[in-house]
Amino acid sequence: MTALALEDAPPTAIADRDRPREVVDLIGNTPLVDLSALTGRREVKLYAKAEYANPGGSVKDRPALAMVLDAERRGLLAPGGPRRLLDATSGNTGIAYAMIGAARRIPVTLCLPDSASAERKKILAAYGAELHLTDPLAGSDGAILEARRLAAAEPARYAYLDQYGNAENWRAHYRTTGPEIWRQTGGAVTHFVTGLGTSGTFMGVGRYLREKAREQSCERAPVRLISIEPDGPFHGLEGMKHMASAIVPPIYDPGLADESRSSSTEAAYAMVKRLARELGLLVGVSAGANVAAALAVTEELDSATVVTVLCDNADKYLSEHFWEDA
Numbered sequence: 001m002t003a004l005a006l007e008d009a010p011p012t013a014i015a016d017r018d019r020p021r022e023v024v025d026l027i028g029n030t031p032l033v034d035l036s037a038l039t040g041r042r043e044v045k046l047y048a049k050a051e052y053a054n055p056g057g058s059v060k061d062r063p064a065l066a067m068v069l070d071a072e073r074r075g076l077l078a079p080g081g082p083r084r085l086l087d088a089t090s091g092n093t094g095i096a097y098a099m100i101g102a103a104r105r106i107p108v109t110l111c112l113p114d115s116a117s118a119e120r121k122k123i124l125a126a127y128g129a130e131l132h133l134t135d136p137l138a139g140s141d142g143a144i145l146e147a148r149r150l151a152a153a154e155p156a157r158y159a160y161l162d163q164y165g166n167a168e169n170w171r172a173h174y175r176t177t178g179p180e181i182w183r184q185t186g187g188a189v190t191h192f193v194t195g196l197g198t199s200g201t202f203m204g205v206g207r208y209l210r211e212k213a214r215e216q217s218c219e220r221a222p223v224r225l226i227s228i229e230p231d232g233p234f235h236g237l238e239g240m241k242h243m244a245s246a247i248v249p250p251i252y253d254p255g256l257a258d259e260s261r262s263s264s265t266e267a268a269y270a271m272v273k274r275l276a277r278e279l280g281l282l283v284g285v286s287a288g289a290n291v292a293a294a295l296a297v298t299e300e301l302d303s304a305t306v307v308t309v310l311c312d313n314a315d316k317y318l319s320e321h322f323w324e325d326a
Contacts, residue, residue, distance in 0.1 A: 022103065023055050023099065023100075023103045024055075024065055024100060024103055024104070026054070026055045027054050027055060027056075027061045027062060027065050028054070028061075028062060028176045028177075028180070029180060030049055030050050030051055030053040030054060030180070031049075031050045031053060032047045032048070032049055032050070032180075032181070032184040032185070032307070033047065033048050033049075033050045033281070033310065034046075034047055035047065035048050035275075035279065035291065035295075037278075037279065038278075038279075038291075038295055038298075039295065039298045039299075041298075043302060043303045043304075044298045044301055044302075044303065044304050044306070045188075045304070045305040045306065046291075046294060046295065046298050046306050046308075047184075047185065047305070047306070047307045047308075048287075048290070048291060048294075048307070048308050048309060048310045049177065049180070049181060049307065049308070049309045049310060050310050051309055051310055051311055051312065052283065052284075052287075052310055052311075052312050052313035054096075055099065056092075056095050056096040056099040056100075057092075057095065057312055057313060057315065057316075058092040058095065058096065058284075058311055058312035059092070059177075059201055059309060059311045059312065060092040060093040060095070060096040060311075061096045061099075061100075062172040062173060062176055062177060063093070063096075063163065063166075063168065063169040063170075063172040063173070063198075063200050064093055064096030064097050064100055064163075065096070065100055065172070066168040066169070066171060066172035066175075067161045067163065067166050067168045067169065067172075068085065068097070068100050068101075068104070068106070068161070070166075070168045071085070071159055071161060076159040077106055077159050078106075079104050079105040079106060080105045080106075081106070082156075082157075083156070083157065083158060083159045084106075084107040084108065084109045084130070084157060084158050084159070085097055085101055085106050085107065085108045085109065085158075085159055085161060086108075086109045086110075086111075086147055086150060086151055086158035086159060086160045086161070087110060087111070087147055087160065087161045087162065087163055088110070088111040088112075088140065088143035088144040088146065088147040088163070088164070089110050089111070089112055089140075089143065089163070090112070090113060090116065090139075090140045090143070090197070090238055090239045091112065091116050091117070091120040091238060091239065091316065092239060092311070092312055093163050093198075094108075094110040094112060094120075094124055094129065095120065095123050095124060095127070097110065097129070097161075098110070098123075098124050098127035098128065098129040099127055101127070101128075101129070102127050102128055107128075107130070108127075108128070108129040108130065109129070109130040109131075109132065109150070109158065110124065110129050110130070110131055110132070111132045111134055111143040111144070111146040111147040111150070112124070112131055112132070112133055112134065112143055113133070113134050113135070113136050113138070113139055113140060113142060113143050114133040114134060114135070114136045115136030115139075116238070117238070117316050117317060117319060117320070118319055119315060119316040119317070119318065119319060120316050123316070132146055132150070134146045139246070140197075140241065140246070141246055141247045144164060144247055147160060147162075148160070163198050163200070164198050164247070164249035164250065164251065165249065165250035165251060166251070167251060169198055169200035169203075169204075169251055170199070170200040170201075170203035170204035170207070170251050171204060172200070172204060173200055173201050173203070173204025173205045173208070174203075174204035174205070174207055174208045175204075177201065177204065177205050177208075178204060178205040178206075178207070178208025178209055178212075179208060181205065181209065181307055182208070182209060182212050185305055185307065187212065187216070188305045189209060189223055189305050189306075189307050190221070190223060190224065190304045190305050190306065191223065191224045191225075191226060191294075191297055191301075191304055191305070191306040191307070192205060192206060192209055192223055192224070192225050192226070192306075192307050192308075193226045193228065193290065193293055193294040193297055193306060193307070193308045194227070194228060194290050194308055194309045195227070195228040195229065195237070195239075195240045195263070195286055195289055195290055195293075195309075195311075196227050196228065196229050196240060196241055196243065196252070197239045197240050197241055197286070198241075198249050198251065198252075199227075199241075199249050199251060199252035199253075200251060201309060201311075202225070202227050202256070202257070203251060203252065203253060203256060206223075206225040206256050206257070207256065209223040209225070210222060210223055210225065210256075224258045224259070225256060225257050225258050225259075226257065226258065226259045226260070226261060226293070226297060227256075227257040227259075227260045227261070228240075228260075228261055228262070228263050228289060228290060228293045229241065229242055229243055229260065229261075229262055229263070230242045230262065230263065230264075230265070230289075231262035231263060231264045231265075232245075233245035233246070235264075235265050236265035236268075236269075236285065237263065237265055237268055237285055237286055237289050238284075238285055238286065238317075239286045239311065240286055240289065261293055261296075261297075263289040263290075263292055263293050265285075267288075267289070267292045268285050268286070268288040268289035268292060269285065269288065269322040269325075270288075270292070271288035271289070271291050271292040271295075272284070272285060272287070272288035272314065272317075272322075273322070273323070275287075275288065275291060276314070281310070282313055282314040282315075283310045283311075283312065283313055283314055284310075284311055284312040284313060284314055284316065284317050285317055285320075286311045286312070287309070287310040287311045287312065290308040290309055290310070290311065291308055291310070293308070294306050294307075294308035
């Protein structure tokens with residue numbers, strides 16, 4: 001397992017890497033980790049974007065920053081201003097909001113399912129976020145409905161960023177994550193595989209990779225885009241949505257995917273433990289689902305470069321009981 005450092009950042013960023021920075025300046029330009037040892041075949045490469053390297057610990061730092069900056073540009077939020085940032089979250093976007101809000105002196109209110117891990121709640125509290133805990137059985141949909149209620153009841157108090165319907169969500173990945181993957185693979189990526197939550201990562205990266213491949217249509221085949229969902233409405237894949245039984249995010253376009261596959265909670269747990277014990281990677285459950293699905297894709301191919309996403313690390317999941325299983 002190696003981290004691909006080649007062209008992880010633009011030349012200007014590499015030249016300036018030692019200058020002092022604010023925390024939000026550290027978001028993005030994450031490494032691409034080589035997981036090809038899992039495939040056992042030299043002709044098939046499996047890489048994963050190490051999004052846990054972001055300062056907030058997850059892929060959600062990118063869209064959270066984009067949405068906050070957009071709200072500031074539109075006058076909805078201001079450092080030290082009267083309005084509170086409001087949104088629904090299953091955890092990671094909320095942590096990113098809370099981190100960015102603390103750094104930019106913007107108060108943050110989050111609607112969060114009460115089933116979120118104890119670690120997530122403690123991290124959010126450490127950043128000073130105000131939490132409205134919602135019915136755990138309603139999942140992220142319950143948090144969305146509560147955020148909508150609060151926004152409607154007190155529009156002067158809250159700036160509701162609505163990560164599920166905010167185009168800055170997917171655009172952040174179109175502008176940053178997609179170009180990074182293209183650059184880090186030298187344009188060799190053939191398949192992109194990742195799970196659906198808000199769908200922002202899949203939408204943004206997928207659109208960028210498809211456009212880049214089309215620019216070189218005479219030289220290469222299109223990048224195949226494969227989305228991953230939980231295999232049923234009741235699952236343990238925190239942050240992922242079973243679209244058929246959930247409130248579908250307005251930014252989601254089901255027509256973008258070339259193929260949609262499912263992942264079981266058990267397969268994700270097993271892969272999380274495998275990555276820790278075989279490759280020294282402590283990652284979260286959605287990352288485990290992504291790698292399990294991407295590895296299954298590689299098993300059907302003779303030659304390919306498959307890229308997936310390590311959405312976050314395991315720090316927020318260490319209280320989960322699956323670690324105790326043999």
